[in-house]
Amino acid sequence: MPAGKLRKPAGMAVGHRDHQVLTLSRPALPSVPPAPNGLLKSTQTRWEAYWRSPVSSAADPVTDRPALERLFQCYDEHDRVGRAFRKQRTTEGKDGAERVNPLLTYLRHLSVEITKLEDRFGLTPRSRLALGVTLGAAKRSLSDLITEVGYDDD
Numbered sequence: 001m002p003a004g005k006l007r008k009p010a011g012m013a014v015g016h017r018d019h020q021v022l023t024l025s026r027p028a029l030p031s032v033p034p035a036p037n038g039l040l041k042s043t044q045t046r047w048e049a050y051w052r053s054p055v056s057s058a059a060d061p062v063t064d065r066p067a068l069e070r071l072f073q074c075y076d077e078h079d080r081v082g083r084a085f086r087k088q089r090t091t092e093g094k095d096g097a098e099r100v101n102p103l104l105t106y107l108r109h110l111s112v113e114i115t116k117l118e119d120r121f122g123l124t125p126r127s128r129l130a131l132g133v134t135l136g137a138a139k140r141s142l143s144d145l146i147t148e149v150g151y152d153d154d
Helices: 041-052 054-058 065-087 103-120 125-130 132-139 142-149
Strands: 090-092 098-100
Touching: 041 054, 041 065, 065 103, 103 125
Parallel strands: none
Antiparallel strands: 090 098
16 A cells, blocks of 8 residues: 555445445436427427437427427428429529529528527537537546546555
8 A cells, every 4th residue: 555545444445345336327318399380200300319319408498499499490491492492403583594593592591590500509519519518428437437536446
């Protein structure tokens, strides 16, 4: 035993000498709030996937819900408008010349709004870095925590 380190008196030693197993459990995921009305089935599936993911633990299902609903409505609208744009990428302009369908401008507007909301809720790798402490702590193992604290068996 290194000089200067005192052992705990007999009977005061903590579980590690008894080789007890420590079980860590993840808190139960909250129930999935109902998706906004009128969404495509694919958007409803995305909504459920979001609420079942660890990222959703950073969101408050009450106060953040309006912004999250707006995000998923934007996803839904982007999918619908994207389909229409792909069917007709060009239209006839006022002068009779062919031009890019104006839906492209709307798609770009939706993309900007989606990006802002995704960043707010940690739905991109870069935005998750800002939430790294919250989400990263859930991924660290017990041995990582012990190493970080500098715990020593002796």
